Amino acid sequence: MLVETIILVCASLVGFYMAANIGANDLANAMGTSVGSRAITIKQAVIISMVANALGAVLAGGHVTNTISKGIINPQLLSAEPNKFIIGMFASLLAAGIWVNIATYFGLPVSTTHSIVGAVIGFGILSIGISNICWGKVIPIVLSWITSPVAGAVIGGGIYVFVERKILRSKDPYKASLIYSPFLIFLVFVVLILSLIFKGLKNLHLNLNLINALLISVPVAGLFGLLGRYYIKWQVERHISADEKKGYSLVESLFAQLQLLTACYVAFAHGANDVANAVGPWAAIFSAIKSKSVALRVYVPLWMLLVGGIAVGGGLMAFGSNVIKTIGENITEINPIRGFCAEFGAATTILVCSRLGLPISTTHVIVGSVVGIGIARGAGTLDLRVLKNICISWLLTLPFTLLLAMLLYNILIYLIF
Amino acid sequence: MRWVLSSLFFKSPFENLQKHADKVKECAVLFKKAAELHMQENYKEFEAITDEVAKLESEADAIKRNIRNHLPRGILMPVDKFQFFLYIREQDKVMDEIEETLFWLSFKEGSIIEELKEDFLHLIDLVIKPVNLLSPLVNGARIYFKTHFDDDRNKVKAICRDIRQWEREADFVEKEIKQKVFKGISDAFLVFYLIRLTEYIGSIADHAENASDMMRAMIAR
Numbered sequence: 001m002l003v004e005t006i007i008l009v010c011a012s013l014v015g016f017y018m019a020a021n022i023g024a025n026d027l028a029n030a031m032g033t034s035v036g037s038r039a040i041t042i043k044q045a046v047i048i049s050m051v052a053n054a055l056g057a058v059l060a061g062g063h064v065t066n067t068i069s070k071g072i073i074n075p076q077l078l079s080a081e082p083n084k085f086i087i088g089m090f091a092s093l094l095a096a097g098i099w100v101n102i103a104t105y106f107g108l109p110v111s112t113t114h115s116i117v118g119a120v121i122g123f124g125i126l127s128i129g130i131s132n133i134c135w136g137k138v139i140p141i142v143l144s145w146i147t148s149p150v151a152g153a154v155i156g157g158g159i160y161v162f163v164e165r166k167i168l169r170s171k172d173p174y175k176a177s178l179i180y181s182p183f184l185i186f187l188v189f190v191v192l193i194l195s196l197i198f199k200g201l202k203n204l205h206l207n208l209n210l211i212n213a214l215l216i217s218v219p220v221a222g223l224f225g226l227l228g229r230y231y232i233k234w235q236v237e238r239h240i241s242a243d244e245k246k247g248y249s250l251v252e253s254l255f256a257q258l259q260l261l262t263a264c265y266v267a268f269a270h271g272a273n274d275v276a277n278a279v280g281p282w283a284a285i286f287s288a289i290k291s292k293s294v295a296l297r298v299y300v301p302l303w304m305l306l307v308g309g310i311a312v313g314g315g316l317m318a319f320g321s322n323v324i325k326t327i328g329e330n331i332t333e334i335n336p337i338r339g340f341c342a343e344f345g346a347a348t349t350i351l352v353c354s355r356l357g358l359p360i361s362t363t364h365v366i367v368g369s370v371v372g373i374g375i376a377r378g379a380g381t382l383d384l385r386v387l388k389n390i391c392i393s394w395l396l397t398l399p400f401t402l403l404l405a406m407l408l409y410n411i412l413i414y415l416i417f
Numbered sequence: 418m419r420w421v422l423s424s425l426f427f428k429s430p431f432e433n434l435q436k437h438a439d440k441v442k443e444c445a446v447l448f449k450k451a452a453e454l455h456m457q458e459n460y461k462e463f464e465a466i467t468d469e470v471a472k473l474e475s476e477a478d479a480i481k482r483n484i485r486n487h488l489p490r491g492i493l494m495p496v497d498k499f500q501f502f503l504y505i506r507e508q509d510k511v512m513d514e515i516e517e518t519l520f521w522l523s524f525k526e527g528s529i530i531e532e533l534k535e536d537f538l539h540l541i542d543l544v545i546k547p548v549n550l551l552s553p554l555v556n557g558a559r560i561y562f563k564t565h566f567d568d569d570r571n572k573v574k575a576i577c578r579d580i581r582q583w584e585r586e587a588d589f590v591e592k593e594i595k596q597k598v599f600k601g602i603s604d605a606f607l608v609f610y611l612i613r614l615t616e617y618i619g620s621i622a623d624h625a626e627n628a629s630d631m632m633r634a635m636i637a638r
Binding site: 168374 | 428489493495565567
């Protein structure tokens with residue numbers, strides 16, 4: 001009983017550690033453009049991400065998950081030795097946490113999903129043998145190194161080109177933004193609602209096809225677009241003088257409000273997708289200890305998702321707020337218009353790619369989106385050489401976590417048995 | 418701890434370009450002062466200001482080198498890098514020509530005859546006008562690359578037009594001075610000296626115009 005309690009406490013601590021690291025690395029990237037463009041303050045960013053992320057984890061996170069092993073190993077092969085499974089999951093969680101921590105320290109955007117996958121492969125090789133690993137599942141990860149940034153760049157750049165041609169280049173940007181803002185609000189809500197239907201409300205088992213989902217999302221988004229138009233007009237009439245109406249700051253403030261929407265969505269999507277990376281293995285350890293067996297699918301309790309969501313937000317607050325502060329003070333190249341395009345581009349990419357079944361990573365998509373805006377000559381000066389370091393960190397994620405998990409697994413097996 | 422996207426953003430070279438343009442403007446003010454002192458035959462003060470211009474020129478050179486050396490391959494700018502480099506070269510040449518003109522002036526004391534002093538001062542005034550517009554030109558371009566607003570682009574285009582206009586006027590006065598020199602002076606040595614001086618002064622505006630042409634190309638769609 002005592003050993004089990006110790007293991008549970010340790011697993012909770014490591015799960016918490018991983019979740020906090022996810023917050024510091026991933027969520028800081030997701031909220032960075034909003035703070036950089038001064039659409040929201042650091043405090044607001046932390047609060048929004050904590051709330052939206054926790055909501056995403058609870059409402060849209062995987063309650064019943066078989067993703068802990070990511071389909072790479074069959075946990076049933078370890079059913080005779082649940083202890084090895086517990087230690088393996090523990091080692092994987094710790095290895096992934098350490099890698100994400102190192103990456104965050106050096107400012108490298110690594111995928112937390114890829115980290116946990118690499119770690120699971122590592123422990124799988126040692127526990128069930130290299131031949132029992134489902135290597136076919138690694139191919140989508142390799143593909144995502146290309147699909148995520150390319151899709152992000154194409155969609156982010158495309159949105160920027162649209163905004164530039166239709167609003168910024170027009171004779172009266174204020175008038176143009178009044179015309180096109182409702183359309184942008186409409187698009188943002190279509191993406192938001194479709195994401196909610198396909199991801200957020202999957203637990204309701206609506207089983208809607210794309211046509212039906214569009215039939216719901218388009219009119220609702222249209223209504224929001226119309227309301228948005230009146231809201232913007234009302235706000236502008238109330239607060240802004242006639243002289244200011246043609247100014248850049250007015251258009252910027254309109255986009256800052258749009259960006260707030262996309263920032264919430266990115267934090268929500270993050271909670272839905274990435275919190276499971278910390279909570280999944282943690283829940284698997286809990287379940288294995290409780291049932292003394294290894295299950296293929298593990299039920300993740302609501303409280304665990306909530307704790308995971310809060311831990312991710314806490315991680316952002318503890319480690320990520322300095323990062324966000326630096327962005328807010330130093331990155332003048334991101335304005336709300338570019339920030340909106342980057343985030344909306346990323347949000348749309350995440351939705352489209354997940355519907356098409358293409359593997360993507362939130363962080364990689366945001367990096368791609370920013371670069372796409374740069375290629376469309378919309379961003380400031382970009383250092384494309386940094387992409388080399390980013391690519392190296394992506395390529396290193398799998399082997400590093402794999403080897404580290406093997407090492408930790410061996411150490412733990414040696415210490416315990 | 419660092420944020421990865423922050424390392425993706427490279428320091429904009431337009432900030433340094435603005436500093437360079439401001440140095441050019443400072444130089445232009447000193448140039449006029451130096452030319453007036455030379456005409457007043459106050460050569461001691463003239464020397465001091467020439468030294469100051471040389472100092473400013475070397476500071477501007479350092480800024481130019483800094484811009485060039487810190488734009489390696491792999492840097493993606495909102496403008497064509499080649500055009501950007503051509504712009505700096507032309508803006509820098511404005512300063513070089515100012516320095517050259519002052520050196521040329523220093524070679525011969527009392528060289529500008531009384532009848533031509535007014536004309537030369539007028540030419541200098543006209544030449545300085547487009548040079549002074551380089552700083553607002555760069556600032557306007559910085560704003561445009563931030564906002565991408567048509568209005569801001571039109572402001573830059575308007576400055577380019579003004580620069581062209583002043584250069585044309587300076588060209589006209591330059592020709593008039595040359596005619597006067599050939600008509601009124603028989604000393605071949607002095608003719609050569611004054612014609613060369615006129616050309617030096619005129620080329621200051623020429624390079625300012627070249628710079629504005631480059632800027633116009635940078636903001637072209």
